Amino acid sequence: MNNFTLDYQNQIILAISLPSSSLSMLATSFVLALHFLNPSLQNFPFRLIVYLQTADFIMSFGQFMNVFMHNYRPSDDDYFLCHLQAYISQYGALSTMIWAIIIATLMVLSLNRTLKAIEKYEKILIFIGFHFPALLSIM
Amino acid sequence: MQQNELLMDLLMFFMYYLFLWFAMIYNSFVMFYIRRTLKKLKEMNLMKDEQFYQKIKFFPLVLIIWWIVPSIHRLYMMVYREDIFILAAIHVFCESSYGFANMMLYALNPKVKKIIEKKIKGFFAKEEKKRIEDNTVDLNSANSYLNVNN
Numbered sequence: 001m002n003n004f005t006l007d008y009q010n011q012i013i014l015a016i017s018l019p020s021s022s023l024s025m026l027a028t029s030f031v032l033a034l035h036f037l038n039p040s041l042q043n044f045p046f047r048l049i050v051y052l053q054t055a056d057f058i059m060s061f062g063q064f065m066n067v068f069m070h071n072y073r074p075s076d077d078d079y080f081l082c083h084l085q086a087y088i089s090q091y092g093a094l095s096t097m098i099w100a101i102i103i104a105t106l107m108v109l110s111l112n113r114t115l116k117a118i119e120k121y122e123k124i125l126i127f128i129g130f131h132f133p134a135l136l137s138i139m
Numbered sequence: 140m141q142q143n144e145l146l147m148d149l150l151m152f153f154m155y156y157l158f159l160w161f162a163m164i165y166n167s168f169v170m171f172y173i174r175r176t177l178k179k180l181k182e183m184n185l186m187k188d189e190q191f192y193q194k195i196k197f198f199p200l201v202l203i204i205w206w207i208v209p210s211i212h213r214l215y216m217m218v219y220r221e222d223i224f225i226l227a228a229i230h231v232f233c234e235s236s237y238g239f240a241n242m243m244l245y246a247l248n249p250k251v252k253k254i255i256e257k258k259i260k261g262f263f264a265k266e267e268k269k270r271i272e273d274n275t276v277d278l279n280s281a282n283s284y285l286n287v288n289n
Contacts, residue, residue, distance in 0.1 A: 100202060104169040
Protein backbone atom coordinates (compact mmCIF):
# COMPACT_ATOMS: atom_id res chain seq x y z
CA MET A 1 0.00 0.00 0.00
CA ASN A 2 1.33 3.44 -0.88
CA ASN A 3 1.85 5.66 2.09
CA PHE A 4 1.84 9.36 1.31
CA THR A 5 1.77 10.53 4.92
CA LEU A 6 5.50 10.72 5.44
CA ASP A 7 6.60 13.25 7.99
CA TYR A 8 8.61 16.29 6.95
CA GLN A 9 12.01 15.07 8.16
CA ASN A 10 11.63 11.76 6.38
CA GLN A 11 10.72 13.58 3.19
CA ILE A 12 13.87 15.71 3.41
CA ILE A 13 16.03 12.64 3.98
CA LEU A 14 14.42 10.91 1.02
CA ALA A 15 14.88 14.06 -1.09
CA ILE A 16 18.60 13.93 -0.26
CA SER A 17 18.94 10.20 -0.75
CA LEU A 18 17.18 9.90 -4.11
CA PRO A 19 19.31 12.31 -6.21
CA SER A 20 22.62 11.41 -4.55
CA SER A 21 22.14 7.65 -4.89
CA SER A 22 20.92 8.11 -8.49
CA LEU A 23 23.99 10.22 -9.27
CA SER A 24 26.24 7.55 -7.78
CA MET A 25 24.52 4.82 -9.74
CA LEU A 26 24.88 6.83 -12.97
CA ALA A 27 28.54 7.62 -12.28
CA THR A 28 29.45 4.01 -11.47
CA SER A 29 27.48 2.72 -14.50
CA PHE A 30 29.40 5.20 -16.66
CA VAL A 31 32.71 3.75 -15.43
CA LEU A 32 31.48 0.18 -16.06
CA ALA A 33 30.36 1.18 -19.59
CA LEU A 34 33.74 2.84 -20.25
CA HIS A 35 35.50 -0.33 -19.15
CA PHE A 36 33.44 -2.65 -21.35
CA LEU A 37 33.46 -0.38 -24.43
CA ASN A 38 37.17 0.49 -24.43
CA PRO A 39 39.67 -2.36 -24.83
CA SER A 40 42.45 0.00 -23.66
CA LEU A 41 40.72 0.17 -20.25
CA GLN A 42 40.49 -3.58 -19.77
CA ASN A 43 43.82 -3.90 -17.98
CA PHE A 44 44.40 -5.10 -14.41
CA PRO A 45 44.68 -1.68 -12.66
CA PHE A 46 41.45 -0.44 -14.22
CA ARG A 47 39.73 -3.75 -13.46
CA LEU A 48 40.42 -3.07 -9.77
CA ILE A 49 38.68 0.30 -10.12
CA VAL A 50 35.79 -1.46 -11.87
CA TYR A 51 35.47 -3.87 -8.93
CA LEU A 52 35.42 -0.93 -6.51
CA GLN A 53 32.81 0.83 -8.61
CA THR A 54 30.68 -2.33 -8.80
CA ALA A 55 30.65 -2.42 -4.99
CA ASP A 56 29.77 1.30 -5.00
CA PHE A 57 26.92 0.62 -7.42
CA ILE A 58 25.53 -2.09 -5.12
CA MET A 59 25.74 0.26 -2.12
CA SER A 60 24.02 3.08 -4.03
CA PHE A 61 21.36 0.64 -5.22
CA GLY A 62 20.74 -0.31 -1.59
CA GLN A 63 20.24 3.37 -0.74
CA PHE A 64 18.03 3.84 -3.79
CA MET A 65 15.96 0.85 -2.73
CA ASN A 66 15.59 2.42 0.71
CA VAL A 67 13.74 5.38 -0.84
CA PHE A 68 11.18 3.02 -2.36
CA MET A 69 10.94 1.06 0.86
CA HIS A 70 9.81 4.28 2.57
CA ASN A 71 7.17 5.00 -0.07
CA TYR A 72 6.02 1.45 -0.52
CA ARG A 73 5.63 0.34 3.06
CA PRO A 74 5.74 -3.45 3.11
CA SER A 75 3.28 -5.22 5.35
CA ASP A 76 4.40 -6.59 8.71
CA ASP A 77 4.77 -10.08 7.26
CA ASP A 78 6.83 -8.81 4.35
CA TYR A 79 10.13 -8.58 6.14
CA PHE A 80 11.95 -10.11 3.19
CA LEU A 81 12.19 -6.80 1.28
CA CYS A 82 13.41 -4.92 4.36
CA HIS A 83 16.06 -7.52 5.06
CA LEU A 84 17.08 -7.64 1.41
CA GLN A 85 17.55 -3.86 1.32
CA ALA A 86 19.57 -3.91 4.54
CA TYR A 87 21.67 -6.79 3.23
CA ILE A 88 22.40 -5.05 -0.10
CA SER A 89 23.42 -1.78 1.60
CA GLN A 90 25.59 -3.55 4.16
CA TYR A 91 27.18 -5.82 1.56
CA GLY A 92 27.92 -2.91 -0.83
CA ALA A 93 29.46 -0.76 1.91
CA LEU A 94 31.64 -3.58 3.28
CA SER A 95 32.72 -4.55 -0.21
CA THR A 96 33.68 -0.98 -1.16
CA MET A 97 35.72 -0.63 2.06
CA ILE A 98 37.55 -3.88 1.37
CA TRP A 99 38.27 -2.85 -2.24
CA ALA A 100 39.64 0.50 -1.00
CA ILE A 101 41.98 -1.44 1.33
CA ILE A 102 42.98 -3.84 -1.49
CA ILE A 103 43.73 -0.98 -3.91
CA ALA A 104 45.82 0.85 -1.29
CA THR A 105 47.78 -2.36 -0.56
CA LEU A 106 48.39 -3.00 -4.26
CA MET A 107 49.60 0.58 -4.70
CA VAL A 108 52.27 -0.03 -2.07
CA LEU A 109 53.19 -3.40 -3.56
CA SER A 110 53.46 -1.86 -7.02
CA LEU A 111 56.24 0.41 -5.71
CA ASN A 112 58.49 -2.61 -5.27
CA ARG A 113 57.24 -5.04 -7.88
CA THR A 114 55.23 -4.90 -11.09
CA LEU A 115 51.48 -5.36 -11.07
CA LYS A 116 51.96 -8.27 -13.50
CA ALA A 117 53.27 -10.36 -10.59
CA ILE A 118 50.20 -9.49 -8.52
CA GLU A 119 47.73 -10.07 -11.37
CA LYS A 120 47.79 -13.84 -10.90
CA TYR A 121 46.19 -13.40 -7.48
CA GLU A 122 43.15 -11.65 -8.96
CA LYS A 123 40.77 -14.52 -8.11
CA ILE A 124 41.83 -14.38 -4.47
CA LEU A 125 41.28 -10.62 -4.48
CA ILE A 126 37.78 -11.12 -5.94
CA PHE A 127 37.03 -13.63 -3.18
CA ILE A 128 38.17 -11.16 -0.51
CA GLY A 129 36.43 -8.20 -2.13
CA PHE A 130 33.09 -9.76 -3.09
CA HIS A 131 32.53 -13.13 -1.41
CA PHE A 132 33.92 -12.35 2.03
CA PRO A 133 31.59 -9.31 2.63
CA ALA A 134 28.66 -11.43 1.39
CA LEU A 135 29.34 -13.93 4.18
CA LEU A 136 29.98 -11.18 6.70
CA SER A 137 26.72 -9.37 5.85
CA ILE A 138 24.65 -12.51 6.48
CA MET A 139 25.83 -12.46 10.08
CA MET B 140 15.87 -8.21 26.46
CA GLN B 141 17.48 -4.75 26.45
CA GLN B 142 20.88 -6.35 27.00
CA ASN B 143 20.37 -8.58 23.96
CA GLU B 144 19.41 -5.55 21.91
CA LEU B 145 22.56 -3.74 22.97
CA LEU B 146 24.65 -6.80 22.16
CA MET B 147 23.13 -7.01 18.68
CA ASP B 148 23.75 -3.28 18.14
CA LEU B 149 27.36 -3.63 19.23
CA LEU B 150 27.87 -6.63 16.97
CA MET B 151 26.36 -4.86 13.95
CA PHE B 152 28.29 -1.70 14.73
CA PHE B 153 31.65 -3.40 14.94
CA MET B 154 31.02 -5.68 11.95
CA TYR B 155 30.57 -2.61 9.81
CA TYR B 156 32.35 0.33 11.41
CA LEU B 157 35.41 -1.63 12.51
CA PHE B 158 36.16 -2.26 8.83
CA LEU B 159 35.46 1.35 8.05
CA TRP B 160 37.81 2.73 10.70
CA PHE B 161 40.45 0.18 9.80
CA ALA B 162 40.14 1.26 6.13
CA MET B 163 40.49 4.93 7.14
CA ILE B 164 43.59 4.40 9.29
CA TYR B 165 45.20 1.85 6.99
CA ASN B 166 44.65 3.97 3.86
CA SER B 167 46.03 7.04 5.60
CA PHE B 168 49.24 5.22 6.57
CA VAL B 169 49.61 3.59 3.16
CA MET B 170 49.11 6.82 1.24
CA PHE B 171 51.49 8.62 3.58
CA TYR B 172 54.11 5.95 2.85
CA ILE B 173 53.52 6.13 -0.93
CA ARG B 174 53.66 9.92 -0.89
CA ARG B 175 56.92 9.85 1.05
CA THR B 176 58.44 7.38 -1.44
CA LEU B 177 57.26 9.46 -4.37
CA LYS B 178 58.67 12.59 -2.74
CA LYS B 179 62.09 10.94 -2.65
CA LEU B 180 61.72 10.11 -6.35
CA LYS B 181 60.71 13.69 -7.01
CA GLU B 182 63.81 14.97 -5.26
CA MET B 183 65.91 12.71 -7.47
CA ASN B 184 64.00 13.95 -10.55
CA LEU B 185 62.71 10.43 -11.24
CA MET B 186 59.03 11.30 -10.85
CA LYS B 187 56.98 10.24 -13.88
CA ASP B 188 53.50 11.24 -12.79
CA GLU B 189 53.38 14.56 -10.92
CA GLN B 190 49.57 14.61 -11.04
CA PHE B 191 49.33 11.27 -9.21
CA TYR B 192 51.65 12.59 -6.50
CA GLN B 193 49.30 15.54 -5.96
CA LYS B 194 46.21 13.33 -6.08
CA ILE B 195 47.37 10.65 -3.64
CA LYS B 196 46.56 12.69 -0.52
CA PHE B 197 42.89 12.72 -1.48
CA PHE B 198 42.48 8.90 -1.30
CA PRO B 199 42.36 8.71 2.52
CA LEU B 200 40.89 12.22 2.79
CA VAL B 201 37.76 11.31 0.81
CA LEU B 202 37.31 8.17 2.88
CA ILE B 203 37.61 10.15 6.13
CA ILE B 204 35.45 13.11 5.03
CA TRP B 205 32.71 10.86 3.64
CA TRP B 206 32.52 8.50 6.61
CA ILE B 207 33.30 10.59 9.69
CA VAL B 208 29.75 11.97 10.05
CA PRO B 209 28.04 8.56 9.52
CA SER B 210 30.36 7.10 12.18
CA ILE B 211 29.54 9.88 14.66
CA HIS B 212 25.83 9.53 13.89
CA ARG B 213 25.79 5.77 14.47
CA LEU B 214 27.85 6.08 17.62
CA TYR B 215 25.53 8.81 18.95
CA MET B 216 22.45 6.73 18.15
CA MET B 217 23.90 3.72 19.88
CA VAL B 218 24.89 5.58 23.02
CA TYR B 219 21.95 8.00 23.47
CA ARG B 220 19.24 5.93 21.69
CA GLU B 221 17.96 9.01 19.87
CA ASP B 222 18.41 10.57 16.44
CA ILE B 223 19.66 14.02 15.41
CA PHE B 224 18.09 15.10 12.15
CA ILE B 225 21.04 17.03 10.70
CA LEU B 226 23.42 14.13 11.40
CA ALA B 227 20.97 11.69 9.83
CA ALA B 228 20.65 13.90 6.72
CA ILE B 229 24.45 14.20 6.30
CA HIS B 230 24.78 10.45 6.95
CA VAL B 231 22.33 9.63 4.17
CA PHE B 232 23.98 12.08 1.78
CA CYS B 233 27.48 10.70 2.46
CA GLU B 234 26.45 7.07 2.13
CA SER B 235 24.49 7.69 -1.08
CA SER B 236 27.07 9.85 -2.82
CA TYR B 237 30.16 7.82 -1.94
CA GLY B 238 30.06 6.02 -5.31
CA PHE B 239 30.22 9.34 -7.13
CA ALA B 240 33.14 10.50 -4.96
CA ASN B 241 35.01 7.26 -5.67
CA MET B 242 34.36 7.67 -9.38
CA MET B 243 35.84 11.18 -9.35
CA LEU B 244 38.82 10.02 -7.32
CA TYR B 245 39.74 6.60 -8.69
CA ALA B 246 38.25 6.35 -12.17
CA LEU B 247 38.82 9.84 -13.57
CA ASN B 248 42.53 9.50 -14.22
CA PRO B 249 44.28 11.30 -17.14
CA LYS B 250 43.93 8.25 -19.43
CA VAL B 251 40.16 8.03 -18.87
CA LYS B 252 39.80 11.80 -19.25
CA LYS B 253 41.63 11.58 -22.59
CA ILE B 254 39.31 8.79 -23.78
CA ILE B 255 36.19 10.76 -22.77
CA GLU B 256 37.56 13.89 -24.46
CA LYS B 257 38.31 11.89 -27.63
CA LYS B 258 34.78 10.41 -27.64
CA ILE B 259 33.17 13.84 -27.16
CA LYS B 260 35.36 15.41 -29.87
CA GLY B 261 34.61 12.45 -32.16
CA PHE B 262 30.88 12.87 -31.58
CA PHE B 263 30.93 16.60 -32.35
CA ALA B 264 33.17 16.08 -35.39
CA LYS B 265 30.66 13.53 -36.73
CA GLU B 266 27.78 15.94 -36.10
CA GLU B 267 29.68 18.77 -37.81
CA LYS B 268 30.47 16.54 -40.80
CA LYS B 269 26.81 15.54 -41.04
CA ARG B 270 25.75 19.18 -40.85
CA ILE B 271 28.22 20.20 -43.60
CA GLU B 272 27.03 17.31 -45.78
CA ASP B 273 23.41 18.34 -45.27
CA ASN B 274 24.28 21.96 -46.13
CA THR B 275 26.13 20.77 -49.25
CA VAL B 276 23.06 18.81 -50.32
CA ASP B 277 20.90 21.91 -49.74
CA LEU B 278 23.35 24.07 -51.66
CA ASN B 279 23.45 21.57 -54.55
CA SER B 280 19.67 21.42 -54.73
CA ALA B 281 19.49 25.24 -54.59
CA ASN B 282 22.07 25.49 -57.39
CA SER B 283 20.24 22.99 -59.55
CA TYR B 284 16.96 24.86 -58.91
CA LEU B 285 18.61 28.13 -59.95
CA ASN B 286 20.12 26.49 -63.05
CA VAL B 287 16.74 25.12 -64.08
CA ASN B 288 15.08 28.51 -63.61
CA ASN B 289 17.80 30.33 -65.53
